[in-house]
Amino acid sequence: MKFFSTKDLKNKNQRKHKVSVHKDEKQPLQAEDIFTAEEWELKNTDVIAHRIEDNKRILEELIGLGTSFDIVFREMEYVGKKAALLYFNGYAKDEVMVEVVKQLTRVKPEELGSNTIDSFIKKIIPHIQVEKVHTMSGAVQKLMIGSSILFVENASEAIAIDAKDYPVRSIEEPTLEKVVRGARDGFVETMMLNVTMVRRRVKDPRLKFELMTIGERTRTDMCIAYINDIVDLDLVKSVKDKISQIEVDGLPLGDKQLEEELLGRTWNPFPLVRYSERPDVISSHLLEGHVVLFVDTSPSAMILPTTFFHHVQHAEEYRQTPTVGTYFRWVRFFGILASIFLLPMWFLMVTEPSVKPEALAWIGPQETANVPLILQFLIAELGVDMLRMAAIHTPQPLTAAMGLIAAIIIGEFAVKTGLFVTEVVLYMAVAAIGMFATPSYELSVAIRLVRLVLLVAVAFFKVPGFVIGTTAILLILIFQRSFNAPYMWPFIPFNAKALFSIAIRKPFQQPKVRPSITKPVDSTRKPR
Template sequence: MNNIWKEMFSSQNNKKAQEQGGLFDSSIPQGVGSRKDAQVRLQKDLMENMVKIRAFSQNTSDLLDRQIEVSGVKVGILMCEGMINLQMFTQIMVRPLSEVSIPNADGEAVAHWVSKNTVFSGDQKEFFTYDELFTFLMAGFVVLLIDGVDRGIACGMQGFNFRSVSEPSTEMNITGSREGFVEPVRINQTMIRRRIRSPSLKFEMYPVGQKSRTDICLVYLTDTADPKLVQAVREKLSNLSSDIVLSQGYLSPYLEGNPKSPFSSVGTTERPDTLCAKINEGRIGILVDGTPFALIVPYLFSEHFQSMDDYSYRPYYGSFIRLLKYFAFFLSVFLPGLYVAITVFSPQMLPDSLLFNIAASEQQTPFSMMTEAFIIHLIYEIMREAGLRLPRPVGHAVSIIGALVIGDAAVQAGIIGSSMVMVVALTALSSFVVPSLYEPAAVLKFVFIIVGGTWGLFGISVGFVLLLCNLCALESFGIPIMAPTSPWSAADLRDNFWRSSWKKLGKLRLHVQNLPGSRLNENKEDKKSC
């Protein structure tokens, strides 16, 4: 079917263009492809427009074009192959255009009839430049160009394939929603709108990337988000210099506050309910077309340890799970370094029986404790990356190799000690408890292995203080990411290390711009003092 449409749409216009002196007009520079060259207005002559469109697009094979007559007026129809719903296009657009009869019709009369008297699509817009034309075409719109009219009409009839809504793969839950974001940004907008049915929910969409023209969408509540925060996010994104944007990771560096930190001040989520909860607190969500992950700014450090399941459990159990996540994170970062520091510099801190077992296992190994810990954790990271990138049918081979070679053969051969295998296993399990912090935890554990093996417990203590200072100094759009722990606010701790009941949480509504230490309210405080 697509080939039939392609031949039907292309043959007539190409033939007429060649009769007028070739497909590429001599007045149009060859190799036109930049957005600057396409920032010219459409002409009233339909054939001139069609020839220039072919020139701008370098005669790409997926551009389908066809000229028809509507009440004696020539109308050009353009679309991208595979981007539209052909059944909708045939029934809603082709049939009315072929049956309409407008007396004494000219180009403006046909344009007025299409714009004012028909509803080809719920998303129907007029445009005036070639740049807008290509933006609509490549977003799945059908474009109408009318002879004698210097503007076009775009009708949204998207019909491209995409992954259906399914359960999030990175944020699993037990009692919450099973819906996760998908790649098309419009579908993600509907999932948010279904959960927040308020007129104050606003979507701001605009393209980024000079070549990809990727649609990104700012999501926020106009009566909750601080206008200065919204403007700051817009300014950050306006500095985007990439030609192509393919995922949310391209935007994160422009939104982060202090880049000299292993921790990010930009959060990500794959769950619509999580994003709705965040924007209800005054945050801004950013949806990127083509990726199922949404960005959240500003993002606090304590939010890495929160999940939607916490608010479905009883308060005491939700608090227990949250404290367990904190403990697991510190274990994944500090356990290897503490093990090396204690066994090398402070063995008297261990019980005699445990110390004898460790000494017996390490006596057969050729490496020092620090070297052994560094090598074994590096091997584990290699195994994890290999298992992550391998196809699923053969991915289990990595775990088999790891269990046989590292877990058994390496110990039997005396390359590593059995106690070190236990430390690696416990560190690996702890790092999976808070997956959003896996990246900094994976790097920091190597840092603390070196520090612990070089300066012992003193080095671990100094490293911990420096890490804590780095966290406390990190801001996201003027809001400290360690708030409300630093600066301290006892009232806001009701949903930090532990979770209070909904009776208490519902009494005082949290707005992120009102957190202690926020610089968004400096002007308000100055006015009050005056």
């Protein structure tokens, strides 16, 4: 019998999967480096071997069988045929697999036809999601997403049993999108559960969830959701084309990394997609013609295209009467504007008294401090950011104590020691409240950066700095596009009806058409 070494395989470039090759080729060959002609052929093809032992040896190289403790290769024998069950110990649903093994032990020889695999699938295995796999790579791919693989002696195919049980936390209300009244269910890290929560709200057969896989190593599952007869299919095709062109090792951070891959390299701080953890919010956007992306392991969904005004609306506005919802919306708008412009405008009027109206002559620091105003603002901004990060990393029982320390001890003694003037603390607190009132966390972070830019511009250039800085920010917003949708729509380009709908929360029955920004195929909201 002729033998081959790993050195022969390397030189002839005939192996598809690498094996362990000694770095120093002068060392003598070991037993594990020598293969028979039959084994060599198996390792150069993507076939499922007839012998269980050969499959086992191939799997040792492909997936680390025998090295990774969580991979189980359960060898058995039924009606005179050897078989093996391959699965990840953490994925397998125990009660289902126990039932499968019990059923296999009851198999009688006369129940097996000429094709053993077909007989197992059609007559024996008691599970609803079972399919054949024809290649070893296909079997490994099914294994990696949680399926259990059954190999049978003298069969060139295997059986994939989708009996996985992903680790999942309980469904609870999202912390970033709380409402006083309304649903309390929020997305979790399992994509199938998230999709089901949306499907429960939109029982339309035209609602599609197209599955795709991203990442050479992580093989992350994600899906594109849309309603087929509402959405602009050109938008769907554009999103799918961009996703199919992504070439990365993986997406361990889920939807955020997918967003950066879709949008390209940009330093724009404003969010171009909207995230939501609420299935009712996602369902509403699907009915407006948006495309939604779900990524497995991410407890939020990505909505696109979005505009600036999508980020300043909240579900609470639609859980109240139109009058109350409109009031809440205007309070939120005021908070966002105050968060951006209150500190820069106050700083400008203090440093340039000539621009201060006579009616506001009382505005200004009544006392002086040992630190310049611009440094006070920068220190206060950094302090708020440090407080936010500390709140994230502080254990829950200690957050109240940390807040007291920051608000009472640090704030009070900073004023008493002359480090801050009282007005700086006051206006900084108002700006921080407006920032936290922003529904979109991503937009609130962008607003903080904009405020810092305006403060620095006023400090160096006074009135021209404020005017030029504000104009530059507006131009960035105007010329920005989210998947070819104008970011400042309906303000620019101007759409009076759509802008009125943003300013006033209309009654549910009043809107008759969907927003034109998504270019819906079916623009009518009412059934025909």
